[in-house]
Amino acid sequence: MTGVAAIDLGAESGRVTHARFDGRRIEIDVVNRFANRTIDVAGRPRWDIEALWSDIRSGLLELGTRAEVASVGVDSWGVDYGLLRAGDGALAPGSRLPQVERAAAGGRRPRAGMHAADDPLRRTGRPGTGDRSPRPELSALGDRLSRAEITALGDRLTPAEMSALSDRLTRAEMSALGERLARGEMSALGERLTPAEMSVLGERLGRGEVLVEAPPTYRDPLRHTAFEAAMREWGPDLFYRATGAQVHEINGVYSLIHDVRVRPELLDRAERLLMIPDLFHHRLSGSLVTEYTAATTSGLFDIARGTWATALAERVGIPAHLFPEVVPAGTDVGPLLLDSPTAGLGRTRVTAPAAHDTASAIVAIPDLDSSTMFISSGTWSLAGVLLDRPVISAAAQRANLTNEGSYAGGVRVLRDIAGLWLLQECRRQWIAEGTEIGYAELAELAGREQPLRACVDVDSGEFLASGDMPARIRAACARNGMPVPETIGQVTRVVVDSLALAYRRTVRDIEAVTGTTIKAVAVVGGGVANRVLQQATASATGRPVTCWAAEGTALGNAAVQLASLGELAGPGEISRVVEASSPPTRYEPIDTAAWEEAAHRHDSR
Ligand SMILES: C[C@H](O)[C@H](O)[C@@H](O)C(=O)CO
Numbered sequence: 001m002t003g004v005a006a007i008d009l010g011a012e013s014g015r016v017t018h019a020r021f022d023g024r025r026i027e028i029d030v031v032n033r034f035a036n037r038t039i040d041v042a043g044r045p046r047w048d049i050e051a052l053w054s055d056i057r058s059g060l061l062e063l064g065t066r067a068e069v070a071s072v073g074v075d076s077w078g079v080d081y082g083l084l085r086a087g088d089g090a091l092a093p094g095s096r097l098p099q100v101e102r103a104a105a106g107g108r109r110p111r112a113g114m115h116a117a118d119d120p121l122r123r124t125g126r127p128g129t130g131d132r133s134p135r136p137e138l139s140a141l142g143d144r145l146s147r148a149e150i151t152a153l154g155d156r157l158t159p160a161e162m163s164a165l166s167d168r169l170t171r172a173e174m175s176a177l178g179e180r181l182a183r184g185e186m187s188a189l190g191e192r193l194t195p196a197e198m199s200v201l202g203e204r205l206g207r208g209e210v211l212v213e214a215p216p217t218y219r220d221p222l223r224h225t226a227f228e229a230a231m232r233e234w235g236p237d238l239f240y241r242a243t244g245a246q247v248h249e250i251n252g253v254y255s256l257i258h259d260v261r262v263r264p265e266l267l268d269r270a271e272r273l274l275m276i277p278d279l280f281h282h283r284l285s286g287s288l289v290t291e292y293t294a295a296t297t298s299g300l301f302d303i304a305r306g307t308w309a310t311a312l313a314e315r316v317g318i319p320a321h322l323f324p325e326v327v328p329a330g331t332d333v334g335p336l337l338l339d340s341p342t343a344g345l346g347r348t349r350v351t352a353p354a355a356h357d358t359a360s361a362i363v364a365i366p367d368l369d370s371s372t373m374f375i376s377s378g379t380w381s382l383a384g385v386l387l388d389r390p391v392i393s394a395a396a397q398r399a400n401l402t403n404e405g406s407y408a409g410g411v412r413v414l415r416d417i418a419g420l421w422l423l424q425e426c427r428r429q430w431i432a433e434g435t436e437i438g439y440a441e442l443a444e445l446a447g448r449e450q451p452l453r454a455c456v457d458v459d460s461g462e463f464l465a466s467g468d469m470p471a472r473i474r475a476a477c478a479r480n481g482m483p484v485p486e487t488i489g490q491v492t493r494v495v496v497d498s499l500a501l502a503y504r505r506t507v508r509d510i511e512a513v514t515g516t517t518i519k520a521v522a523v524v525g526g527g528v529a530n531r532v533l534q535q536a537t538a539s540a541t542g543r544p545v546t547c548w549a550a551e552g553t554a555l556g557n558a559a560v561q562l563a564s565l566g567e568l569a570g571p572g573e574i575s576r577v578v579e580a581s582s583p584p585t586r587y588e589p590i591d592t593a594a595w596e597e598a599a600h601r602h603d604s605r
Pocket residue numbers: 010011076077078079218250297357358378380382416
């Protein structure tokens with residue numbers, strides 16, 4: 001039995017899960033579930049990274065008291081990033097890691113996060129001596145010494161010894177040694193290390209890379225204003241053609257452009273940009289890389305060439321040196337470096353899964369091919385197809401279909417649909433008004449209502465921000481001359497029907513833009529629990545719907561980690577295992593004529 005920790009962070013909530021693989025199926029247990037709240041910083045909503053970190057840390061430590069954890073990896077929502085600055089600027093930005101390409105090419109498990117040509121400190125005895133043999137007596141040393149003794153040893157060790165020990169030291173002990181280094185107490189050490197080795201050691205010693213500020217959120221009204229300004233100044237084509245990414249106000253690139261213009265000192269202080277999941281890989285292992293699927297959601301990554309869109313960045317004033325090395329999903333980014341780890345975390349590796357949550361979610365759909373439209377159903381509904389190449393065209397741009405990277409190659413051509421956010425916000429309002437109600441009850445109430453009485457365009461920008469969603473839905477219905485939903489059940493029914501019609505439009509647009517024929521729909525994620533929505537989806541699209549795991553993102557995250565550990569042989573075997581791990585639920589289209597008519601009525605408005 002192999003166990004890994006799959007950490008899945010959504011816009012509304014996060015969870016540390018324990019995934020146990022018995023050779024046939026993966027069992028997912030939620031260790032802790034926590035809310036993901038934004039904090040107000042100078043009047044702007046920002047992600048509370050410290051709160052998330054503390055929840056992640058306590059979940060992991062708790063899991064380590066009762067299970068052996070072979071690996072841990074984080075996935076999260078896309079588009080958002082954090083800016084890091086080094087303690088005293090010793091980072092060597094931009095130098096790439098040939099062994100990652102070599103490992104990826106040879107299918108071997110890559111090892112990343114180090115900037116020197118090879119991890120000289122990990123294996124060599126004495127730098128520059130050509131002696132590359134490991135020194136067993138040193139790691140044995142690490143095993144024998146107590147923590148206090150290790151700290152005391154700090155200034156007597158050679159670089160190779162330092163590296164052997166660095167795997168065993170907690171972050172606090174690393175920084176203690178780092179301070180010594182900074183005080184020049186160990187200058188002798190400096191003389192023995194090459195600059196690349198010093199930078200590696202600096203990284204491992206956790207030179208206090210800190211977030212320049214709490215990351216901005218995609219619902220920040222200021223990103224909307226920055227988007228409009230960028231569209232006025234450069235127009236959509238510049239961004240779309242350079243990246244193949246949807247031209248959407250949620251993309252992180254627009255907050256960066258705003259900061260370049262309005263707060264240049266912020267960019268001057270920043271050394272590295274990391275996407276949200278990689279901010280946590282950094283906390284867990286000190287790594288300073290970004291995983292590919294996460295990078296492709298930034299609005300700054302050229303999916304066609306597989307590199308950062310540096311020409312676009314320079315054109316809009318974003319310093320290209322911020323861009324980190326990009327590694328494939330499944331990359332080992334280093335040993336877990338938690339302070340006082342619990343027993344089961346002593347040998348844990350940190351592995352970058354398909355770190356964009358949607359990319360992990362579709363790993364949990366068995367045998368996904370281009371004739372099936374996937375829907376990753378959570379705060380957002382990401383509806384699209386998996387193709388072997390990006391689709392970058394005027395038609396795709398008009399339909400605002402984006403291209404995002406996938407695990408083991410392939411491209412997700414999809415649309416961001418506002419999703420269950422509308423229902424989350426309605427529920428938040430009803431609870432604030434004193435009605436405690438759960439999602440299951442909301443679905444049940446909607447199921448009792450007459451379908452298709454009214455619907456709204458869930459993708460119109462009016463529903464992006466938070467605040468009294470039921471009133472905004474009623475206002476939109478009134479504005480469009482539709483019956484205004486009064487009760488909680490009626491409002492929920494409008495959300496359900498409107499989402500199902502949005503999925504129908506997306507089937508039609510994807511077929512038109514990509515030339516594929518969609519024969520079925522596969523849904524994964526928390527939304528599978530809403531049976532009324534899944535039945536409406538089948539009827540609105542006129543296709544059979546198969547629902548897979550509610551915790552599909554965590555399942556996909558874990559499967560990629562297990563493949564990286566050599567427990568699974570890759571996409572084919574992953575399909576077999578996720579199929580065995582989550583029995584599907586199927587829905588067949590009914591009353592399709594009514595949905596056809598409603599769609600025409602709605603689209604003709
Ligand atoms: C803004 C959304 O979070 C993002 O576009 C989407 O891809 C996602 O990550 C949903 O979880």
